[in-house]
Amino acid sequence: MLSRLGTSAAANTALKRSPKLAVAVRRTFVQPSGAERANVVDVPPSFKNVGHFTPRADMLGFKLDASVHEKSATQKTRPIYLDMQATTPVDPRVLDAMLPYLTDQFGNPHSRTHAYGWEAEQAIEVARQHVAALIGAEAKDIVFTSGATESNNMIIKGVARFNQDKKRHIITVQTEHKCVLDSCRKLSEEGFEITYLPVESNGLVNLEALDAAIRPDTALVSIMLVNNETGVIQPMKDIGAIVRKHRGVYLHTDAAQAVGKIPIDVNEANIDVMSISGHKLYGPKGVGAAYVRRRPRVRLDPILSGGGQERGLRSGTLPTALAVGMGEAARISKLEMARDHARIKQLSERLLSGIHSQVDHVIRNGDPNGYPGCVNLSFAYVEGESLLMALKDIALSSGSACTSASLEPSYVLRALGAAEDMAHSSLRFGIGRFTTEAEVDFVVQNIVRVVQRLRDMSPLWEMVQEGIDINSINWSQH
Amino acid sequence: MSTQPTRNALLGLYGATLRAARSFKSYNFRNYFLQRTRDNFRSLLAETDSDKVSRAYKQAVGELAMLKRSAIVNQLYAGPPLPIEVHGAVKGGV
Numbered sequence: 001m002l003s004r005l006g007t008s009a010a011a012n013t014a015l016k017r018s019p020k021l022a023v024a025v026r027r028t029f030v031q032p033s034g035a036e037r038a039n040v041v042d043v044p045p046s047f048k049n050v051g052h053f054t055p056r057a058d059m060l061g062f063k064l065d066a067s068v069h070e071k072s073a074t075q076k077t078r079p080i081y082l083d084m085q086a087t088t089p090v091d092p093r094v095l096d097a098m099l100p101y102l103t104d105q106f107g108n109p110h111s112r113t114h115a116y117g118w119e120a121e122q123a124i125e126v127a128r129q130h131v132a133a134l135i136g137a138e139a140k141d142i143v144f145t146s147g148a149t150e151s152n153n154m155i156i157k158g159v160a161r162f163n164q165d166k167k168r169h170i171i172t173v174q175t176e177h178k179c180v181l182d183s184c185r186k187l188s189e190e191g192f193e194i195t196y197l198p199v200e201s202n203g204l205v206n207l208e209a210l211d212a213a214i215r216p217d218t219a220l221v222s223i224m225l226v227n228n229e230t231g232v233i234q235p236m237k238d239i240g241a242i243v244r245k246h247r248g249v250y251l252h253t254d255a256a257q258a259v260g261k262i263p264i265d266v267n268e269a270n271i272d273v274m275s276i277s278g279h280k281l282y283g284p285k286g287v288g289a290a291y292v293r294r295r296p297r298v299r300l301d302p303i304l305s306g307g308g309q310e311r312g313l314r315s316g317t318l319p320t321a322l323a324v325g326m327g328e329a330a331r332i333s334k335l336e337m338a339r340d341h342a343r344i345k346q347l348s349e350r351l352l353s354g355i356h357s358q359v360d361h362v363i364r365n366g367d368p369n370g371y372p373g374c375v376n377l378s379f380a381y382v383e384g385e386s387l388l389m390a391l392k393d394i395a396l397s398s399g400s401a402c403t404s405a406s407l408e409p410s411y412v413l414r415a416l417g418a419a420e421d422m423a424h425s426s427l428r429f430g431i432g433r434f435t436t437e438a439e440v441d442f443v444v445q446n447i448v449r450v451v452q453r454l455r456d457m458s459p460l461w462e463m464v465q466e467g468i469d470i471n472s473i474n475w476s477q478h
Numbered sequence: 479m480s481t482q483p484t485r486n487a488l489l490g491l492y493g494a495t496l497r498a499a500r501s502f503k504s505y506n507f508r509n510y511f512l513q514r515t516r517d518n519f520r521s522l523l524a525e526t527d528s529d530k531v532s533r534a535y536k537q538a539v540g541e542l543a544m545l546k547r548s549a550i551v552n553q554l555y556a557g558p559p560l561p562i563e564v565h566g567a568v569k570g571g572v
Contacts, residue, residue, distance in 0.1 A: 077561045081506075092507055092548035099551075339517075393561045434506035442562050 079395040080439050084280075084430030085228050085257060085374055086401035090325070091282040091433070097328035098284065101321035109318050110309055120320040127327020131289050134330040135255075135274065136265035140294060143310045144323050147288035148256035149179040151275035152222075154314065155252050155290055156183040158300030159220045159273065160192055167219035167248075171195045173205050174415040175232075176224050178400070180254055184222075201417045202367040203232035211242050218249050225258040229399050229412040229428060230366030231374025233262065240270030250298055256280050256288075260333030261341070261371060266291055272298050278322065282433060283329030287322035290314075340433050341372075347431050347440050348372035354444035359451050361464075365413055365426060375429040376413075378422040381461045382454045387427060390450045394443055397428050482528035483535045491538055492519040498545040503556030505563050511545060 081089070101123060109124045111117025129139045145151045160170055172184050174196050184194045195213045199205055205223060214221065221243050226233050236253060243251040250272040258264060260281030266274060271291070278287035292298050292313060306315025333340075352375060355362055361380035379387060384398040385407060399410040409423035418426075429443070455461040460470060483491075492515070499511035518538070525531050 076558045077564055078558045080560055080562065089506070092502070092511075092552060093544060095551065096544050096548050434510045436506065436509050438562050439506075439560070 077393070079393050080442060081395045082429050082431065082435070082439070082443060083395050083397045083401070084432035084435075085231075085428060086397060086430070087279045087285065088282045088432050089434060090279075090284055091329060091332060093332055094283055094325045094328045098321045098325040101324050105320075107320070109320050109323075110307070124318055124320060124323045124327075127323045127325075127330075130327040130331040130334070131276065132291075134259060134264075134334045135276070135291060136267055137291050138294070140311075141266075141291050143290045143292055143313050144318055144326070145288045145290055145314055146286055147279070148177075148254060148275045148277035149288075150314075151277075151288050151290035152177070152179045152252075152254055153183050154303050155273045155275060155292070155300065156180060156220065156222055157187060157303060158313070159250055159252070159298065160187050161301040162299050163219045164192075167217045169193045169195070169215050169218045170220050170222065171197060171210070171213050171218060172222045173197045173199060173224070175199050175203060175227055175230075175412045176222065177228055177254055177256070180222055180224070199232075199415055203227060203230050203365075203370070203416050204367055205234055205239070207235070207238055207242060210239065211245075214243070214246050214249060218246070220250050220252055222252040222254070224254040224256075225264065226255070226262065226371045226374070227366065227412065228257050228374075229410055230376045230416070231257075231370035231372070232366045233258070233370050236264075236269040236271065240268075244270045257371070257374070260330060260337065261373060263337065266293070273300075278326035278329065281326075281329045281333050284322050284325040287319060287326045289326065336433070344431050344433075344435070345372040347435055347437065348375055348429075350437065351375060351429060351431070351440050351444060354441070355447060358444075358448045363422060365416060365418060365422075373431045375431070376426055377429070378413075378418065378426045379451050380422065380425060381458055381464060382425050382451055384425045384427055386454060387425070387447075387450060390454065391446055394446060397430075398426055399428060482531050485523070488519070488523060488531075488535065491535065491542065492523075495519070495538065495542050495545060498542060498549055501546075501549040501553065503549075503553045505560045507548075507552060 101120065105116070105119050105123070107114070107116025107118075107120040109117060109120035111120075124144070125139065128142045128144070131142050132139045143151075145154060156170070160167075168191065170184055170187060170192055172180055172194065181196075184192075184196075188194045197205055197209055197213060210221070210223075221239070223234055223236075223239055225236055234253075240251055243249050251270060252273040252275075253269075253271050254275045255264060256275060256277035257280055259276045264271075272293045274291035276289040276291065278289075279285040290313070292300065292311075300313065302313050302315070304315045307317075309315050309318065349372075352364070355377065359379070363378045363380065365376040365378055378384075388396060388398060399412065409420055410426060413423040413426055414420070427447075431440070463470060463473075495515045496512065499508060499515050502508035502511060518534075522531065522534050522538070525534070
C-alpha cells in the first residue's frame, strides 16, 4: 500500500512541477524514465497505524479501506443455503478434477494433430463414460450441451422438426419446467399440436390419460422425472411401458433434478431421450448433457449447425473443464448415491417433523413419496414472499428460480389443484449432500418463529382463530 | 497382490485425512468431509479382507492428496461464515 501511495504521489508532484516535460517527452517501450523524474515522498506520520489514515486532498475523496473480502469475513454472515433445486455448490472434488483443464491442459478437444487436443479429448471421453454409467447408457449416447435447458430445447424441437412431415403432435405435462413448456409453445406457433396433460392432486400424471392422449401422429412424449418445485417422482417405468406400446413415439424425460439423486436406468424405463444438468449434481454451471438413444436410433434436427461435433447434434467446441467437471460429478454421485440419499431422507424427516410438531396448518405439496431433498410446504395464512423476506439468514425459494422474481403463484402448484392462497404461501426446501443437522435445526427454529410472528400480525389468522370461514367472506363489498 | 497396510498406517492416514478435512473453511464442506472420513475409516478399520483393505488404502491416499489441494483452494476463496458458526448467533429474521 505504501508503494502505491508513493508512486501516485510522485507522479502527481512530477506533473505539477514540469507539465511541459511530461507532455514533451513521450516514453516509448525501451526508454527508461530519467532520474530527474524520481521523487521522494515523506512517509505520512500516521502510516504505522493504517487504520487511522488521514485523507488528503489528492485522494479525491477515495477511502483507504481494508479489502471488502476481509471485512465481510469478519463481520457478515452468509445465509444458510437450502435451495438445492435451483443449483448445488460445486463439490470440491469436482473442482479439483476441473482445475488442470482450466490451467495447463487447455487444448481444444477437437484438435487431432497434437497432444494438447488428445489429452483434452481423452478427458472428455472419460467424463462421457461417467455420465453414461450413471444412467445406464453407453458413452456414445451422451451429447454434451450447455445445460438442461439447451438439452430440452434441442430434443423437443429437434425430434418434432425432424418428424414434422408425418407427425404433428407432442404430449407434455402441465407441471413441466418452463423451458419444456416454452419449447412446446414455440412449436405450437409452428403448427404443431400440443397436449398438456393435467396432473392429479399429488402431482403424478394419470397413466390412463396419457395412454388415451397418444395418437398415431404423436412424435414425442415429454414428462419430467423429478419435479423441480414439488419433488414428485413420475412413474417412469410405467410411462415407458405405455409409450413403448405405440410404435414410433419417443419418450423424453427432463431428468435435471433426478440424475445423481435417484437411480435411473434408461433401458429399464424405455427412455429414448433425456436431459441432464451439470449444476444440479454438484457439478459446474454451463454444462449439461443429452442422452440420445442410438438403438433404436432417435433422429433429431440439430439447432446449432457448425463443425459437426457431438455426432453433429450439437456443434461447437466442447468446454473441456466443464465436461470433465460434470463427469467427475456424475462419478461421485454414482458412488455416493446411496449414502447421500439416506442422509437427505433423514434430514428431510427431521425438517418435516420439526415444523409439523410446532406449526399448525402446514400442508405439504405434492406426493409425499417424492424425492426427499425437495420439500414444498404451504404455510396457511402467511404470504410466502414475506416469509422469505423475514428469513434473511436462510436462502430459500418459493418455487423455481426462473420465476422467483415474479409474485405470481407457482403454476406447478396451481396445476396440482392448490388454491391460490396456498400457492402463494409455499416455500421450497432443497436439502443436499452438504446440508447438516445443525442447519436444519436452525431453519426449523427460525421458520417456526417467523411464521408465528407473521400470523400474529395477520387479521386473517385472527379470524381463523375465532372460527370464521375465510372462504365465506365476500371481500369485494365496500 | 500387495501386502495389507498396518493398523498404524491406517490410523496415520485417518488422522491426516481428518486434519485435511478440518482445514476446509466452508462449514458445509468441512462437516461433510469430516463425517465422510469418519464413516470411511471406521468401516475400513473394521474390514478384514486384506485385499479390500489395501485397495481402499490406496484410494484413501489419493483422496488425501485431493482433499489437501481442495482445502487450499477453499481457504483462498472462503466467504463469510454461516450464522450457525458464529458464536452466539444473532437470530435471523424480523
